[in-house]
Amino acid sequence: MSVSPTQQHSDREPGTDEVTREQRYVSGLYAKLDEERELAQTRLDAVLGQSGGTPQARTERDVATSTHSDRLAQLGSVEQGLCFGRLDFHDDETTYVGRLGLFDEDHDYEPLLLDWRAPAARPFYLATAASPEGVRRRRHIRTLSRKVVGVDDEILDLSAADQGHDLGLAGEAALLAALERKRTGEMSDIVATIQAEQDQIIRDELGGVLVVQGGPGTGKTAVALHRAAYLLYTYRQQLASRGVLVVGPNSTFLRYIGQVLPSLGETGVLLATTGRLFPGATARGTDSRETAEVKGRVTMVDVLTAAVRDSQRVPGEVIEIVVESETLRITGEIAERAREKARATLRPHNVARRVFADSVVDALTEQATEHLEVDLFEGVPEIAFEEGESTDATVLDTRDVDEIRAELANSPEVREAIESLWPTVTPQRFLREFYASAERIASAAGEWLTEAERGLLARAAKSPWTTADMPLLDELAELLGEDDADQKAKQAKREREERAYAEGVLHIMEQDDELADEEILRVGDILDAELFAERQERRSALTAAQRAARDRNWTFGHVIVDEAQELSPMDWRLLMRRCPSRSMTLVGDVAQTGAPAGASSWDEMLSPYVEDRWRLRELTVNYRTPSEVMALAAVALREVDPALSVPTSVRDTGNRPWRAEAAEADLPTFAESELASVDGGTVAVLVPQGRLGAVRDAFAALLDTAAERLSVLAVEEAKGLEYDAVVVFAPEEITKGSARGWNDLYVALTRATKRLGIVHDGPLAPALSAASEPGPAPG
Numbered sequence: 001m002s003v004s005p006t007q008q009h010s011d012r013e014p015g016t017d018e019v020t021r022e023q024r025y026v027s028g029l030y031a032k033l034d035e036e037r038e039l040a041q042t043r044l045d046a047v048l049g050q051s052g053g054t055p056q057a058r059t060e061r062d063v064a065t066s067t068h069s070d071r072l073a074q075l076g077s078v079e080q081g082l083c084f085g086r087l088d089f090h091d092d093e094t095t096y097v098g099r100l101g102l103f104d105e106d107h108d109y110e111p112l113l114l115d116w117r118a119p120a121a122r123p124f125y126l127a128t129a130a131s132p133e134g135v136r137r138r139r140h141i142r143t144l145s146r147k148v149v150g151v152d153d154e155i156l157d158l159s160a161a162d163q164g165h166d167l168g169l170a171g172e173a174a175l176l177a178a179l180e181r182k183r184t185g186e187m188s189d190i191v192a193t194i195q196a197e198q199d200q201i202i203r204d205e206l207g208g209v210l211v212v213q214g215g216p217g218t219g220k221t222a223v224a225l226h227r228a229a230y231l232l233y234t235y236r237q238q239l240a241s242r243g244v245l246v247v248g249p250n251s252t253f254l255r256y257i258g259q260v261l262p263s264l265g266e267t268g269v270l271l272a273t274t275g276r277l278f279p280g281a282t283a284r285g286t287d288s289r290e291t292a293e294v295k296g297r298v299t300m301v302d303v304l305t306a307a308v309r310d311s312q313r314v315p316g317e318v319i320e321i322v323v324e325s326e327t328l329r330i331t332g333e334i335a336e337r338a339r340e341k342a343r344a345t346l347r348p349h350n351v352a353r354r355v356f357a358d359s360v361v362d363a364l365t366e367q368a369t370e371h372l373e374v375d376l377f378e379g380v381p382e383i384a385f386e387e388g389e390s391t392d393a394t395v396l397d398t399r400d401v402d403e404i405r406a407e408l409a410n411s412p413e414v415r416e417a418i419e420s421l422w423p424t425v426t427p428q429r430f431l432r433e434f435y436a437s438a439e440r441i442a443s444a445a446g447e448w449l450t451e452a453e454r455g456l457l458a459r460a461a462k463s464p465w466t467t468a469d470m471p472l473l474d475e476l477a478e479l480l481g482e483d484d485a486d487q488k489a490k491q492a493k494r495e496r497e498e499r500a501y502a503e504g505v506l507h508i509m510e511q512d513d514e515l516a517d518e519e520i521l522r523v524g525d526i527l528d529a530e531l532f533a534e535r536q537e538r539r540s541a542l543t544a545a546q547r548a549a550r551d552r553n554w555t556f557g558h559v560i561v562d563e564a565q566e567l568s569p570m571d572w573r574l575l576m577r578r579c580p581s582r583s584m585t586l587v588g589d590v591a592q593t594g595a596p597a598g599a600s601s602w603d604e605m606l607s608p609y610v611e612d613r614w615r616l617r618e619l620t621v622n623y624r625t626p627s628e629v630m631a632l633a634a635v636a637l638r639e640v641d642p643a644l645s646v647p648t649s650v651r652d653t654g655n656r657p658w659r660a661e662a663a664e665a666d667l668p669t670f671a672e673s674e675l676a677s678v679d680g681g682t683v684a685v686l687v688p689q690g691r692l693g694a695v696r697d698a699f700a701a702l703l704d705t706a707a708e709r710l711s712v713l714a715v716e717e718a719k720g721l722e723y724d725a726v727v728v729f730a731p732e733e734i735t736k737g738s739a740r741g742w743n744d745l746y747v748a749l750t751r752a753t754k755r756l757g758i759v760h761d762g763p764l765a766p767a768l769s770a771a772s773e774p775g776p777a778p779g
């Protein structure tokens with residue numbers, strides 16, 4: 001059974017004196033918050049005011065600066081809704097719950113406010129009348145800025161246990177108020193009203209792969225983001241240095257969720273689309289669905305491997321190189337031998353190139369020294385060898401040979417010849433040249449792709465990168481590798497220097513310690529030089545997230561993927577490289593898969609990486625979409641898979657979805673009427689990809705005046721988003737747009753928080769017609 005917004009369950013209507021009482025406490029908390037801010041600011045100012053001093057003093061200052069700045073940012077982010085809950089226990093204890101922890105230093109650091117992530121705050125989310133966990137009353141405190149505007153109480157005794165809470169909702173009044181609010185185009189946090197099934201997921205252990213499956217609007221995105229905040233709070237030491245990565249389907253979606261983590265006081269999380277996960281290339285173009293599907297197949301690994309091998313050439317004709325009037329020859333045999341040696345190392349292409357080059361230069365050196373010896377002996381009368389005298393005595397000693405070798409290796413002609421046979425190449429250049437050559441595509445992909453599929457890969461060298469290219473570039477980066485021997489030597493030197501410096505600092509600090517107190521743990525006991533050097537690096541001005549964004553080899557402490565069903569097998573290979581520890585949270589809904597290369601089962605998606613070692617949690621309650629809208633969406637879901645059912649909606653609105661037959665040009669009229677109905681809320685018009693251009697043209701004038709509240713999007717772009725009212729245009733065309741057309745329509749129909757309408761200018765499936773009612777006439 002759903003609960004209508006007017007049916008809010010407050011067990012007792014708390015009077016105004018309760019509000020006044022809570023105001024007093026909440027005002028005290030804000031006063032404490034101000035005090036903490038002032039303290040952090042004073043400390044920061046003091047540190048910033050200092051200058052000069054020893055290297056140790058500078059290091060300490062840097063650490064202090066970043067600590068106080070972080071604290072200030074955190075204290076600044078919790079201003080809205082600082083305190084949102086209170087628990088009264090049977091033993092007369094009272095606890096307040098909020099966005100961060102505040103303590104009373106004058107009274108033994110007694111908690112004034114508990115951070116929502118602290119274990120002691122858990123009953124706020126989990127306690128029910130049937131299992132109250134010692135809680136007598138749960139109170140939601142509603143605030144506007146610093147003012148308490150209301151409280152909602154639940155008394156958790158058994159008499160309340162069967163009061164129709166069939167969805168097991170905690171804090172229904174506060175929850176329904178949160179769900180009824182107008183959407184602004186930015187997602188809000190749900191910290192005050194997290195439900196028990198969501199809390200279990202948020203606080204699930206850090207290790208291993210956790211899959212969260214749930215229908216539309218069940219809070220998967222919200223849960224994923226709160227989990228990021230929870231993990232950073234609970235495992236800060238482990239995660240702060242490696243960072244947490246949150247992957248979303250597109251940049252509109254990332255903008256939509258961008259404010260949630262900062263509002264929870266967390267700024268060190270890297271948000272990215274897969275199109276941004278290859279440093280050094282940015283996806284600006286789009287592929288057709290068919291091309292994206294081919295590029296996403298795991299067989300692309302074989303194709304690229306073959307393409308890289310094809311680039312390791314044996315010359316058709318002997319390459320002649322004239323060095324100091326001598327003609328040296330790279331024959332097919334020499335190149336073949338060098339290639340075999342280099343491939344036998346199993347090293348990536350650019351790294352194995354040294355072996356190839358060495359082998360060719362060796363062969364050329366042999367030719368050159370042979371010539372020289374012949375020249376030296378020319379005209380010298382033959383003298384018979386004495387018995388026992390070596391017959392292979394050479395005139396050139398090893399130093400001469402080394403010199404000749406070095407000269408050959410550095411000669412531009414030799415280098416050019418080697419480059420033509422085994423080029424040093426970046427992933428970007430390789431892929432551009434590959435796409436631009438039908439011949440290379442045919443040679444590498446002949447065994448794996450049909451002619452038509454190969455045709456989909458071909459494109460001009462100057463075309464922009466696409467999202468589906470990113471995992472291919474990443475794969476190539478692995479296959480090609482980087483000959484970074486010189487860079488590594490420099491890095492090792494820098495690390496040695498840093499360690500020596502850190503040892504110096506520790507030595508000074510230890511001397512101070514010894515003078516101070518023999519009993520106290522000394523710095524060296526708890527921090528060795530290596531760790532200290534690492535920390536030095538960590539406190540560099542960049543956060544882990546920022547450093548990770550620039551480094552392809554960065555591995556994250558935890559990776560969260562939203563809309564995980566959309567990722568292709570090639571995307572997964574890239575992501576798994578970024579998270580060798582396999583500490584991951586994957587949230588999605590296989591019924592909403594739109595990408596042709598996306599997954600239809602979690603098992604199929606994950607088994608190549610973790611076999612069956614992943615755990616599944618499900619979300620079953622829909623917080624976004626009212627039940628009337630879900631009844632219509634269920635029509636689309638049945639077409640996706642008759643065995644699936646829609647999640648249960650928390651709310652009814654009494655508004656059945658409407659339908660109207662009208663042309664593209666009439667859409668703005670419907671949108672205007674929806675804008676009026678949602679009174680300041682948001683409206684989206686979702687259309688088939690092929691009609692987007694024409695529909696946007698029709699909306700040019702309206703978008704000028706209502707851009708803040710109105711979006712016109714192709715269905716694919718609406719993934720993960722929500723609006724107060726949604727108008728879906730040409731549903732038949734959406735379903736016919738791709739092999740996953742019904743999934744796309746299901747996504748479109750489940751974006752509305754309040755109202756849904758369908759406009760069609762072609763036929764409408766009878767089941768869709770039956771689940772809606774005739775709506776307004778156009779104009």
Ligand SMILES: Nc1ncnc2c1ncn2[C@@H]1O[C@H](COP(=O)(O)OP(=O)(O)OP(=O)(O)O)[C@@H](O)[C@H]1O
Nearest residue numbers: 190193194195216217218219220221222623624720
């Ligand atoms: N416990 C909660 N309290 C208040 N609001 C909630 C709660 N859980 C979810 N919501 C709200 O429900 C809406 C849907 O949540 P969310 O976008 O996370 O769902 P989703 O499962 O990711 O949906 P989809 O698969 O359709 O993208 C959001 O507005 C979210 O804020």
